[in-house]
Amino acid sequence: MITAGIDVGSLTSKAVIMKDGKILSSIILKSKPRPWESADLAINGVLEKTGLSMKDINCCVGTGYGRDKIPFIHQARSEIACHAKGARWLMPSARTVIDIGGQDCKVMKLDEKGEMVKFITNDKCASGTGRFLEVMAKAMGVELSELGELSARSKNPVTLASACTVWAQADVIQHLNEMIPIEDIAAGINNAMASRVATLVSSIGIEKEVCMTGGVAKNSGVVSSLEKTLGIRIKKIRRDDPQLAGAIGAANYAETLLNGGKI
Amino acid sequence: MITAGCDLGSLTAKAVILKDREIIAKEIMGVSARPEQSALTIMELVCGAAGINLENIDQLVATGYGRKHIPFVNSVESEIVCHARGAIYQAPGTRTVIDIGGQDAKAIKIDDKGEVIRYVYNDKCASGTGRFLEIIAEALDVPLEELGDLSQESTATLTISNQCVVFAETEIISLINEGREVPDIISALHRAFANRAASLARGIGVEEEVLMTGGVAKNQGMFSALAGALGIDLKAVSDPQINGALGAALIAEDNLTGKSKR
Secondary structure, X not given: OEEEEEEEOOOEEEEEEEEOOEEEEEEEEEOOOOHHHHHHHHHHHHHHHHOOOHHHOOEEEEEOOXXXXXXXXXXXXXXXXXXXXHHHHHOOOOOEEEEEOOOOEEEEEEOOOOOEEEEEEEOOOOOOOHHHHHHHHHHHOOOHHHHHHHHHOOXXXXXXXXXXXXXXHHHHHHHHHOOOOHHHHHXXXXXXXXXXXXXXXXXXXXXXXXXXXXXXXXXXXXXXXXXXXXOOOEEOOOOOOHHHHHHHHHHHHHHHHHOOOOO | OEEEEEEEOOOXXXXXXXXXXXXXXXXXXXXXXXXXXXXXXXXXXXXXXXXXXXXXXXXXXXXXXXXXXXXXXXXEOOHHHHHHHHHHHHOOOOOEEEEEOOOOEEEEEEOOOOOEEEEEEEOOOOOOOHHHHHHHHHHHOOOHHHHHHHHOOOOOOOOOOOOOHHHHHHXXXXXXXXXXXHHHHHHHHHHHHHHHHHHHHHOOOOOOOEEEEOHHHHOHHHHHHHHHHHOOOOEOOOOHHHHHHHHHHHHHHHHHXXXXXX
């Protein structure tokens, strides 16, 4: 049984192909302005890696920001549902899932069966989302992926005056002008990001194990700062790329559909 | 008796000189990175306009973001108190002042003497402050001062759903890509911004008459959008941006005549 999951996000699109509950191949690419273009690119890219074609896929479920605009899927599922499901696949012991995406942040609580019992999300304010880091990396002239590494070398992290992306950006530019080491600014950015996310996490309550999904989970600086702020350990996902959680969850739902289950 | 007020804001510096409680000169300029230098320049400008020297000023009170960095003042006063004082002088019927500055927004409830009863303040989030319009003007590639006039040409009603400046900027870019007209986009932004300011003001209870001050009040589109959002007849003064500096100059006079309670 071959299923596919596709997650068209605001910044990146992800697709996975699964066979009998195992990942055959996956892809992460930058989203195009039109969701259906991103979906086409992602599915073709991931199929190419396996040598399969569209007709080999028994069922395909879509999720993410642009899910309603994907023509070839059998069903669309909410991001929250897919992320919870995907996180469960990536780490069965997870009870709290912190997912930081390109334009939002979600915190989900799961029970021992992996059912979602509670969630909270911020998509109103750019602070505490991937967008915050993107704006800061741009202001600093570094790659988004470099922020974690840079901050690990910091000795004196700066404190950003405000959580607001606009004010924090002005602050970062001022620190750059004052010739403050770039590592210390990067660490300040990651700390500001973590403290904003921590507020959201604390409001829902933390239960072990805690894991992180989404692209920001790959920024070690944000992860360790979040661990410090919350006073907990965040268990690192090793089974596959945490950024794929939504797509994996979608593929899992596709399997449930094929097995005659309702989703 | 000559008194002066200097309001050193995040984006602009304002100064007012009073002679026997009448305005004889007022100036506004953009600030530099050094507040001390900005203060000196604006005071030289306003003294020049009044035809006096700095030494002729009997009392100078400073206010605004950079007020603590000005070495040559007699005293400093909070922006809230200055705005309240300026408002009651400019429009005696005022009971609520909504001041939108470059990097903050305030709503102040005052009594008939211009004393502050309650106030609420946002400087944590750029949305609902002048910075919002600045970023939007940049994204639309139109001068900030032209936003008001352009919005008057709007013919279709659009809605901006994001409050966050960062997300709104993205929303605007997609509206442009969809072929929407710039005046319609600006008009929608003014309404979104006005709703934000109105909800801030409702936090302290809006009592008429309501006066809008600060640089943003000069934008006619914003002014009418705020009146619409509050559902009231909003009051305007001829120069809303100097209100804080004017209040500071009036407090300077109170200090000299012994009217001050402080």
